[in-house]
Structure formats: structure tokens, C-alpha cells
Amino acid sequence: MITFTSVSKTYSDGTEALKSLNFHVKEGEFFVLIGPSGCGKTTTMKLINRLIEPTQGEIYFKGQEIHTYPIHELRWNIGYVLQRIALFPHMTVAENIAVVPEMRRWEKARIREQVDRLLERVGMDPVTYRHRKPAELSGGQQQRVGVARALAGDPDLILMDEPFSALDPISRERLQLDIQNLQREIRKTVVFVTHDMDEAMALGDRVCLMRKGRIIQLDTPQRLIQHPEDDFVRTFIGDRKMPWQTAIDVMVDANSPWIVMEGERKETDGPLFVRGERGEFLGCLENGILKKEVPVLPNHSPLHEALQIFRENGVERMPVVREDKLVGVLSYRSIVDYLERVERQKGMTR
Ligand SMILES: Nc1ncnc2c1ncn2[C@@H]1O[C@H](COP(=O)(O)OP(=O)(O)O)[C@@H](O)[C@H]1O
Ligand SMILES: [Mg+2]
Structure with a gap:
């Protein structure tokens, strides 16, 4: 334009x-x-x-x-x-x-x-x-x-x-x-x-x-x-x-080691999130079994809501979705790290 x-x-x-x-x-x-x-x-x-x-x-x-x-x-x-x-x-x-x-x-x-x-x-x-x-x-x-x-x-x-x-x-x-x-x-x-x-x-x-x-x-x-x-x-x-901070601001994006394409194999010690051909989220793969009904975070979830959802579900990582597309992965740890970093920065600029 x-x-x-x-x-x-x-x-x-x-x-x-x-x-x-x-x-x-x-x-x-x-x-x-x-x-x-x-x-x-x-x-x-x-x-x-x-x-x-x-x-x-x-x-x-x-x-x-x-x-x-x-x-x-x-x-x-x-x-x-x-x-x-x-x-x-x-x-x-x-x-x-x-x-x-x-x-x-x-x-x-x-x-x-x-x-x-x-x-x-x-x-x-x-x-x-x-x-x-x-x-x-x-x-x-x-x-x-x-x-x-x-x-x-x-x-x-x-x-x-x-x-x-x-x-x-x-x-x-x-x-x-x-x-x-x-x-x-x-x-x-x-x-x-x-x-x-x-x-x-x-x-x-x-x-x-x-x-x-x-x-x-x-x-x-x-x-x-x-x-x-x-x-x-x-x-x-x-x-x-x-x-305004949301899940998508803090997540690990599409290159996350926790994401696999449908049919792909990967050695990890945790659940993997499976992406289909169109980028759609298919479910969570753990010990060779695909679970479809798993908690997801909409990309615009504010961080405090994301924290709440993590606590309710007791999981370590969650897929971030935009409509039905898998856009990244967010871990509980990364939110906590992020909030700590912001607090520190605030302290320094005061
Ligand atoms: N008509 C003008 N004559 C001389 N200098 C100007 C004039 N208008 C703006 N400037 C200078 O150009 C620079 C950029 O100004 P400006 O584009 O208004 O900045 P901003 O909108 O980002 O505050 C500033 O240093 C400003 O003082
Ligand atoms: Mg101006």
C-alpha cells in the first residue's frame, strides 16, 4: 500500500x-x-x-x-x-x-x-x-x-x-x-x-x-x-x-521441539503436539497414543488466564491455537520466567 x-x-x-x-x-x-x-x-x-x-x-x-x-x-x-x-x-x-x-x-x-x-x-x-x-x-x-x-x-x-x-x-x-x-x-x-x-x-x-x-x-x-x-x-x-500480554507473546513458536507433523516420530520424554497438513491441531501424542481431547490455549488468552488454565489442568505445556491452527507451545515455566523478568525490569527502570 x-x-x-x-x-x-x-x-x-x-x-x-x-x-x-x-x-x-x-x-x-x-x-x-x-x-x-x-x-x-x-x-x-x-x-x-x-x-x-x-x-x-x-x-x-x-x-x-x-x-x-x-x-x-x-x-x-x-x-x-x-x-x-x-x-x-x-x-x-x-x-x-x-x-x-x-x-x-x-x-x-x-x-x-x-x-x-x-x-x-x-x-x-x-x-x-x-x-x-x-x-x-x-x-x-x-x-x-x-x-x-x-x-x-x-x-x-x-x-x-x-x-x-x-x-x-x-x-x-x-x-x-x-x-x-x-x-x-x-x-x-x-x-x-x-x-x-x-x-x-x-x-x-x-x-x-x-x-x-x-x-x-x-x-x-x-x-x-x-x-x-x-x-x-x-x-x-x-x-x-x-x-495486553497474551499466550502468543510468550510461547515458543512453530519451531518448538514439542511439535511434530502428523506421522512424524521424535524421541522425547514428554508429550508432543501433533500438527496436520493444513497446520491444524490434531492432538497430543504420548507413549505412541494420540489423545484428541486435551486442553488448549487460544492465542489471545491473557497470561493470568493461561496460568489459571495450567493450574486447573496440572500440565507442564500446552498447545497455543489460533482458530483450529497449532501456532506454538507455551510452558508454565516460561510464563513464570517471563513475569519474573518483567518484574526485574520494572525494578531497574524505577
Ligand atoms: N518544520 C520543521 N523545521 C525544522 N525542523 C523540524 C520541522 N518539523 C520537525 N522538525 C524536526 O524534525 C525532527 C523530527 O520531528 P517530528 O517528525 O515532528 O518528530 P516526532 O513526530 O517523532 O516527534 C525533530 O528534530 C523536529 O524538531
Ligand atoms: Mg509527532
């Missing part, structure tokens, strides 16, 4: 904001940019919809260099949500949301339908809110309207630059959940900027960690935790609360 090839940006005062950035955002992906203040996140976003121009390198949107698009077409096709949404104060909520559809000259009825549908999508009752002015909304509601507005022209891509950072923790958490559900539902490509690791881990399919205008590591949340590239990543990862 978006490709950066060796993109650098030096501002006119000589500030090197980006230094030869290379990355690719896949279609339908929730892509998170994270890093300390000043690392170049906002610069990256502004480059995508041509609010600023790169000093070097090319940026591609849907396979075409961004300068090959008429600028309006590019902007209409990219929704942008900012940290503090600037809604037009004299316009109603409905009018604010309808800005891009109006510019695209949609029919009135279609616009009205779109406005109501989006208000519902972002959790606001259209009848109650469509005629209100921005000043009659809370901060969280204004951000919701901002999200609806960014989606209104049916863009292929949505850029969100710290959209929740000005909100209180409760509105923030609620909006995070809503955005996550919304994105799953409509499967739009999202590039989301935050400096909050919890938010990044909760939302991102992949997380791109930046520092001083460079990419330090671009990986899935799970890989960032299990294989941090250096101390900077480790510190950044360690520096957070952890309510």
Missing part, C-alpha cells in the same frame, strides 16, 4: 529528520510507528500525503509514486487524523464529517447515509449528535468525529498521528478498542503513530520502532518482545505496563 525507498528529509534549517528510510506497509495492515519525541514520526506521515516533500528517495502509494497522482486525489484517498482534531467550529458534526464527500460531489442522499453510518461506527448516535456543533462535544467525542471525518470519503489509507494522546485514560482505552474493532471490520490500511508502547502492542499488526530518523526494528509485537534487536528496543519494550 505504501513503500518508502531510501527516503530522507532534511528541513531548511538543516535538521535531518529522516535518514534513508525503507519500509513497506501491506494492504489491510495496522502499521504502528513508534519512537521517542522528535524521532521523525510526524515527518513520515506528512510525507505520505505530501504536506511536505522528501529531500531524497521515493514514496509509492498503491504501486505508483505519489507525485503521479493529482494532489487532491491523493489527499481524498488518504484520511488523516491528528492529535488534536481541528473540527470547523461553525459547522455541525454532520457537515464536518461530510467535507470530503462534498468535495467529491457525492449525491446528498449518499452523503447523509454515509454520515449516519460513520457516526454509528464510531459509537455516536446520529440522531443525538448530527446537528451539534463541535463545542457541544467532549474531547473524546470530538476525536470520534475526527475519525469519522477521516473515513468519510472511503479512503484506502488512514493516517493517525497520536490521535488519542490528548485524552483521559478511560476515553483513550475505549477509543483504542473501538478503532481496533473498526479496523478489523472495514480492513482499511492504517498507519498509526504513538509514543505509547502499550498502545502500539495492542493495536499493531507490525510495529516500526524509530530513533533519530532511522528505523531500529520493524516487527510484529511478538517478535519485538522475543527478539529485541538491541538494548534500545529492550528498554523501550520493557518500559510499560502489561495488561
